[in-house]
Amino acid sequence: MQIQECRKIWGASEYIRGIPNFVQVQSAIYVPFTIGKYISDDDSWGIFDRELSAVDSAQYKRGDPAKIVSGGFKYCGEPPINPELGSYVYLGPIMQHYGHFLTASLARAWYPYLHGTRGYKFLVHAEISSDEILEIPYARDILGALGISRHNLVVFNEPKKIENLIIPSAAIVEQNHVFSVYGDMCRHIGAYLSRRGAAWKKTRRCYLSKERLAAGVCRLRDEKIVSDHLRTYGFEVLFPEQMNIADQIDVYNESSVVIGTGSSLHTAIFCSSPAKLISLTINNSVNSNFNLFDLAGGFKTEHVLPGDEFEWRHLPENLCNFVDYMRQRSSIQIASDTDLRAFMSEASTGDCENFARALASYLCERGFLE
Template identity: 25%
Template sequence: MTTDLAPPDLTRSIADRIALIEGGIVVPPAKGLGNQSVQRSGVLRPDGTLVPESVTWRGRTQVTVAPALPAGEIADLPGTWMFLGPLFGHFGHFLVESICRIWAYARLEGRIDGVLYVPKFQNRPEHVANVYRPFLRALGVGAEMRNLEEPARVERLYVPQQGFGMFQMIEGAPEFRDFVRARAGKGIAPQGAERIYVSRSALPPARGSILFERRLEALLEAEGYTILHPQKLDHAGQIAAYRAARDVIAVDCSPLHLLALVGNSDQRVGVIARRDGRLDEIFARQIRAFQGAEATAIDTLRHNWIEDHASRPSRTSWGEIDFPALGRALNAAGLIAGGLDWSRPDEDEVTAEIARISQASGIAFKRWAGPPGTAPADAD
């Protein structure tokens, strides 16, 4: 890993952090390596040195490190293009790490032939590109998008610095926030319920959530909420629903990234922690920073339930929440009128719920006794 690089400082303007490289070489990760947490890919100058603006960071850790100069013939790509970094197939990481350079499109629109990704890893790269092209257009990038499987020497290549990311970068740089507020979702009309609960109950059990989520859904339906399963909607339907909602409740999960991008300042949002790691606070920070909405992080976790083979909570673990405390917190945030008499499931109910999840997923779970505040590996 390159040792003389540092995570970008997004607390100030990054307007001048766009490198222009003549004959820049875009290097995707090597084929056959699988989905590695850190990939050797990015942009090299003609002499083989790394363009530092092409590095993608996750918090204070590099997701991409300098690749080697490709051997043999390198295909030429004529024209002027903008580099966007790795294209993740995972929805949440796409909404954070694959769009982290779109802020520069506002400055380069009309001067470039399109935008370039490299695959996060070499698994059906054109399929992944087809999935996310509509999302990219809905977020305000209308140019042609390519996902390069092979190295390419680009005639003229703009390489913007990352302007958004996980953890300390979640509020984004001023230019990124400006781009989102001006463009994201603006071509899609609001349509949907005024009060929504963004649910995980229709996802496969292996994806994780909170125990007794359907009980929470029933309690919220009694408060006038509509249960939203975003994976059942196309990109336009999801954006329309988030633009229409006035009150939103969700456990910490990827759809909240999209809400932060396309929501509005009149919304009230409750983010319920479903695992240790303070991701509820990170999502709330993003929503407040991007849209100025009233976002409340609500951590009422009693226990984390993790797979038998796991050592810490993650995106696949299950949170056991304190229902009475959650009801009071949602009431205090103005998100529900009641909630002061919610009851807590007893131990027999918890045992039965864990048995149901274990049987459905084919995985045994155990109650985690680790230290509080341990960050999960990612933020799905």
């Protein structure tokens, strides 16, 4: 079996130096998510101006060209009468999937990073309360590094008029572009959360496994064979969902190479000098979000895939299970190779032992193994 580098990218990846714009809206109308609807199916939520039109800079967009993911274009209800007083900053939707939290929920957080939190309340859309948001460990720690806590994080469950609302434009738009300030902000967060200081010895080699993950976008079938093989070469096999975000950040700070799949590799954005990243590509093309993180973080991820025996299978019938798990409403705890109920797709290498040996040879050629 031959390991191949994957160069096919879907989506755009523009890097923009500087910071996005922001707008200030008087008498803005906040309309919450519709209870029971997943965000992609909800065409009513959003931020609207006094003419009841959606505020463009508050809309959640992705793709090339950037298109609105969901939300309303016009508010059709009765405008709230009594305004919420004070200065609010809109931070967008809180996503309960780690990768989308980084791209959607942190996209506007450059504003508190640059301007601080004093005197502001931070308004978000979410299916859960602000207290429940901060019960998600990575959300609590990442937002906390920016000074956002239960004292200034706000979610409303009914339409509200906001007297004074600042709306920062997104510093990262999925499959489209990223501003340099996004990387600056993430490195600031990483320095705040890191437990080790700044003297990195790069003595670790780590593989990030999904074999214990209960739900996700994709997983590799028979992954344990790969991780067991890498262990024989001195790799640590880690399970990111069982680690706090500070320890995950230090994995990248302390390692010479980190191998994995999916959004767990995006954590490198929090490091000033991350490890070499090798992504096991689980379909035949790479999401350009990886390029956006590379550009903002100043590193380069290498994407590899197995040879001709590689197969990828989409599992759209699992969407409801995946969404329930992200909403913390699922009874699924740990998946197995025969239980992929909450994964949106799976990949197979055909002969996983052969793939593991080929991967080890590939790493030896690049100097990561003796």
